[in-house]
Amino acid sequence: xxxxxxxxxxxxxxxxxxxxxxxxxxxxxxxxxxxxxxxxxxxxxxxxxxxxxxxxxxxxxxxxxxxxxxxxxxxxxxxxxxxxxxxxxxxxxxxxxxxxxxxxxxxxxxxxxxxxxxxxxxxxxxxxxxxxxxxxxxxxxxxxxxxxxxxxxxxxxxxxxxxxxxxxxxxxxxxxxxxxxxxxxxxxxxxxxxxxxxxxxxxxxxxxxxxxxxxxxxxxxxxxxxxxxxxxxxxxxxxxxxxxxxxxxxxxxxxx
Amino acid sequence: xxxxxxxxxxxxxxxxxxxxxxxxxxxxxxxxxxxxxxxxxxxxxxxxxxxxxxxxxxxxxxxxxxxxxxxxxxxxxxxxxxxxxxxxxxxxxxxxxxxxxxxxxxxxxxxxxxxxxxxxxxxxxxxxxxxxxxxxxxxxxxxxxxxxxxxxxxxxxxxxxxxxxxxxxxxxxxxxxxxxxxxxxxxxxxxxxxxxxxxxxxxxxxxxxxxxxxxxxxxxxxxxxxxxxxxxxxxxxxxxxxxxxxxxxxxxxxxxxxxxxxxxxxxxxxxxxxxxxxxxxxxxxxxxxxxxxxxxxxxxxxxxxxxxxxxxxxxxxxxxxxxxxxxxxxxxxxxxxxxxxxxxxxxxxxxxxxxxxxxxxxxxxxxxxxxxxxxxxxxxxxxxxxxxxxxxxxxxxxxxxxxxxxxxxxxxxxxxxxxx
Numbered sequence: 001x002x003x004x005x006x007x008x009x010x011x012x013x014x015x016x017x018x019x020x021x022x023x024x025x026x027x028x029x030x031x032x033x034x035x036x037x038x039x040x041x042x043x044x045x046x047x048x049x050x051x052x053x054x055x056x057x058x059x060x061x062x063x064x065x066x067x068x069x070x071x072x073x074x075x076x077x078x079x080x081x082x083x084x085x086x087x088x089x090x091x092x093x094x095x096x097x098x099x100x101x102x103x104x105x106x107x108x109x110x111x112x113x114x115x116x117x118x119x120x121x122x123x124x125x126x127x128x129x130x131x132x133x134x135x136x137x138x139x140x141x142x143x144x145x146x147x148x149x150x151x152x153x154x155x156x157x158x159x160x161x162x163x164x165x166x167x168x169x170x171x172x173x174x175x176x177x178x179x180x181x182x183x184x185x186x187x188x189x190x191x192x193x194x195x196x197x198x199x200x201x202x203x204x205x206x207x208x209x210x211x212x213x214x215x216x217x218x219x220x221x222x223x224x225x226x227x228x229x230x231x232x233x234x235x236x237x238x239x240x241x242x243x244x245x246x247x248x249x250x251x252x253x254x255x256x
Numbered sequence: 257x258x259x260x261x262x263x264x265x266x267x268x269x270x271x272x273x274x275x276x277x278x279x280x281x282x283x284x285x286x287x288x289x290x291x292x293x294x295x296x297x298x299x300x301x302x303x304x305x306x307x308x309x310x311x312x313x314x315x316x317x318x319x320x321x322x323x324x325x326x327x328x329x330x331x332x333x334x335x336x337x338x339x340x341x342x343x344x345x346x347x348x349x350x351x352x353x354x355x356x357x358x359x360x361x362x363x364x365x366x367x368x369x370x371x372x373x374x375x376x377x378x379x380x381x382x383x384x385x386x387x388x389x390x391x392x393x394x395x396x397x398x399x400x401x402x403x404x405x406x407x408x409x410x411x412x413x414x415x416x417x418x419x420x421x422x423x424x425x426x427x428x429x430x431x432x433x434x435x436x437x438x439x440x441x442x443x444x445x446x447x448x449x450x451x452x453x454x455x456x457x458x459x460x461x462x463x464x465x466x467x468x469x470x471x472x473x474x475x476x477x478x479x480x481x482x483x484x485x486x487x488x489x490x491x492x493x494x495x496x497x498x499x500x501x502x503x504x505x506x507x508x509x510x511x512x513x514x515x516x517x518x519x520x521x522x523x524x525x526x527x528x529x530x531x532x533x534x535x536x537x538x539x540x541x542x543x544x545x546x547x548x549x550x551x552x553x554x555x556x557x558x559x560x561x562x563x564x565x566x567x568x569x570x571x572x573x574x575x576x577x578x579x580x581x582x583x584x585x586x587x588x589x590x591x592x593x594x595x596x597x598x599x600x601x602x603x604x605x606x607x608x609x610x611x612x613x614x615x616x617x618x619x620x621x622x623x624x625x626x627x628x629x630x631x632x633x634x635x636x637x638x639x640x641x642x643x644x645x646x647x648x649x650x651x652x653x654x655x656x657x658x659x660x661x662x663x664x665x666x667x668x669x670x671x672x673x674x675x676x
Contacts, residue, residue: 108610109620132301136358144357164288165295168393169357216259217354220266224355227270228316229306232515232530238309242302253304253360 003029003044010034012079014051015087016059019094021049032087059094066097067105074120080153081123089115126150127157133243134162134173135252137218138211144171145210147202147250155182159189176202203249218252225253266351268341272321272332273367276424276480277512281313281362281397283475284419292393294356294363296419300397301362314365314399315355319343319380323369327437328520329426329485332369336518342371348384349392356396363397363419364388374405374444382410385417397475402448404440411451415459420475420507423449428496432486436522452477453504476507483538484531485514485523491561494541498552501545511538537563544570547601548594567653571597574634575649581634582642586615598630629659 004027008014018032031044063072075093078086092112097105107113129150136144144166155175159182162173166184174181174194183192200206205214248254282300302311318332320342326334352364366384370377381400388394400418402411414421423445427433430442452473459472479500481493497509513535516526541563544550548570555569556562564572574581574597583592585607593604606624610616615638622628633643633652647655 104613106609107613108606108624109614109616114623128301132303134359138358146359161298164297166293166357167288167291167295168293213354217358220259220263220351221355221358221360223263223267224270224315225304225306225312227267228274228312230274230308230310230515233308233310233513233532235309236307239305239307242305242309242311251304 005031005044007035013056016056020055071105077120077123123152126152127154138214147174149177265341269318273316273318277510279313288395294396296397316365319368321369322371365399367401374403378403378406378410389417404444415473422478424480478508480510489561490563491556541569582636585637598627
C-alpha cells in the first residue's frame with residue numbers, strides 16, 4: 001500500500017486532526033508532517049488536513065479515557081519539541097494506546113512509549129531551564145522584558161509559572177527564534193508579536209530602552225555571582241553541564 | 257541606596273557567606289494569593305551556577321561579618337584580618353526584591369556573624385524577613401540562620417516569616433568543637449533547633465484543627481557539617497547526620513568539604529586539596545538513606561568506618577553482601593530493586609510499571625536506562641545470558657572498574673596505582 005503523508009498547520013489541534021483522519025480512513029502507513037518544515041517524501045501521496053477544534057477535542061478526550069494525565073501531558077510536551085519526525089512517534093504511541101484493550105500508556109517496553117517519554121523529558125528540562133534562565137530587564141516604560149531562544153517551543157508551558165510569580169509587575173518574555181512572546185499586563189497573559197529596531201542586540205542592554213537602575217542591578221548581580229564562587233573548587237565541566245554555553249548570551253552574569 | 261557602597265558590601269558579605277552550602281529552595285508551598293510578588297510553590301529552581309558548579313538559587317549573604325567568636329575553621333572569625341561590613345535592613349530588602357523581580361533568585365538566604373549577642377543578631381535577621389513579608393508582600397523563599405543561643409521567643413517569630421531555618425553543627429564531634437571553636441557551647445546549637453522542631457510539630461497539629469493557622473517554617477530545618485577539618489571519619493559523620501535526621505526531623509544535612517582558609521596549625525594547611533570526592537560519597541550515602549531505604553549502619557559501621565572512594569556506596573554495600581544477589585528484576589520487590597547497583601529510583605519506577613506488561617529482558621532494561629556495566633553482575637532477567645560464575649567481591653570490583661570511567665579518575669589515580 002502506498003504511503004500517505006498528512007500535512008498539517010503545525011498546531012497541536014492540527015496534529016490531533018491528522019490522528020483523527022488516520023483512524024477515520026484506517027490508514028496503515030500514514031506519516032504526519034508540519035507544512036512549515038520541509039521534507040522530501042518522494043513517493044508518497046500528500047493530503048492537506050485542516051485543523052478543526054471539534055475533531056481535535058474528540059481525539060484528546062478519547063486519549064484521556066485510555067491514558068493517565070501524566071501520559072497525555074507527555075504527549076503534549078513531546079509535540080512541543082518540534083523535533084523532526086516526532087509526529088510519527090506520537091502517532092505510533094497514540095495508535096498503540098487506542099488499539100489496546102488494556103491501559104498501555106506506561107508500557108516502557110514499547111518503543112514509542114519510551115521515545116515519547118524521553119522527548120517529553122527533554123522538553124520538560126528546557127521548560128525548567130527557561131524558568132531559571134529568563135533574565136528580566138526593566139525598560140523605561142516600567143515593563144520587565146526578557147528574550148529567550150529555547151531549543152523547544154516552551155512558551156506555552158511557562159506562562160502559568162511566571163504569571164503566578166510576577167503577579168504585581170508587567171512583563172514580557174519573547175521567543176526571538178519563533179518570533180512571538182507573552183505579555184502580562186497585571187491582569188492576563190496574552191500572546192503577541194513585536195517589531196524590534198534593526199540591529200537590535202538582544203544580548204546587550206541598550207540605555208535608550210532600559211531604565212537607569214537596570215545597569216546598577218546588573219552590576220550588583222554580576223559581582224554577587226563572582227563573589228559567591230569558590231575558586232578552590234573550580235569545576236568548569238560541571239559548570240557547563242548545568243549552564244550549557246548556548247544559554248550564556250542572554251545571562252547577564254555571563255556577560256564579559 | 258548608595259550604589260557604590262552597597263556594591264562593596266555585597267562583595268564582602270557574599271564572599272563570607274559562600275561556605276554555607278545549603279541552596280535548596282523547595283518544599284515551602286507558599287502561594288502567591290494576594291497578588292503580591294513571588295511564589296514558592298513548585299520545586300526549587302537553580303537560576304545559575306557558579307564556576308565551581310554549585311547552584312545559585314538564593315541571594316546568600318551575611319548581614320554582617322563582624323563576629324565576637326573565634327572559630328578556627330571560619331573566615332569570619334574575630335582574629336582573622338579581613339575587611340568587615342554590615343548591611344542595613346533596608347539594603348537587604350531592596351537587593352532581594354530587585355534581584356527577585358529580575359528572576360535572578362528564588363529568594364533570600366540570610367546568615368550573619370554574631371555581633372554584640374545572639375539575640376541582638378537574631379532580632380535583625382527576623383526584622384529583614386518580617387519587612388519582606390509584611391511590607392513588600394513577598395512570597396518568595398526565605399532561609400534564615402538560627403543563631404546559636406537565640407531566645408525561644410525570637411525563634412518562634414523567625415519561623416513565622418521564614419520558610420527554612422538552619423543551625424550549622426559544622427563539627428560533628430563534641431571534642432572537635434572544643435578544639436576548633438572553644439567559645440561555642442554545644443547546647444547553644446541544640447536549643448534553637450529543638451525550639452523550631454517543637455514549633456513545627458505544634459503548628460502542624462493546630463493546622464489540622466484550625467485551617468487558618470499560619471505557616472511555620474514550612475520547608476523545615478537543615479544543618480551542615482564540615483568534612484575534613486577535624487579528623488572525623490565517615491562513620492562519625494553519617495551517624496551524626498542520622499542522629500539529627502531522627503531526633504530533630506531535619507529536612508537536609510549538608511556536607512561541606514573543608515576549604516583551607518587559615519594558617520592555624522589545628523587545621524589542614526592552605527593549599528590542601530578540598531575533599532570533593534569524599535564529600536560526593538557522603539552525599540550519595542545520604543541519598544541512599546533518604547530515598548533508597550538503606551539504614552546508615554548498612555553503609556558505614558564499626559567494621560567499615562570509611563566510605564570507599566573508588567566505588568559508590570551502593571556498589572560497596574552490594575560487594576559486601578553478595579549473598580543478597582542476583583536479584584530477579586521480574587519478581588523482586590521495590591526495596592531490592594532499589595538495591596541493585598546501577599539502578600536508580602527512576603529506573604525502579606519504570607521497571608515496576610513495565611513488568612506489568614511483559615517479562616523484562618536485557619534489551620528492555622538497557623532502554624529503560626540502567627547502568628549496565630554495574631548492574632549486569634547483580635541481576636537476572638528474562639534472558640539466558642547472565643553472570644554464572646561465582647565471582648569474588650574483589651574480582652567483581654576489578655571487572656567493574658576496568659570498564660568504567662569516573663570523573664574523579666584524576667584524583668584516584670595515585671591511589672589505584674598503589675594497589676594495581
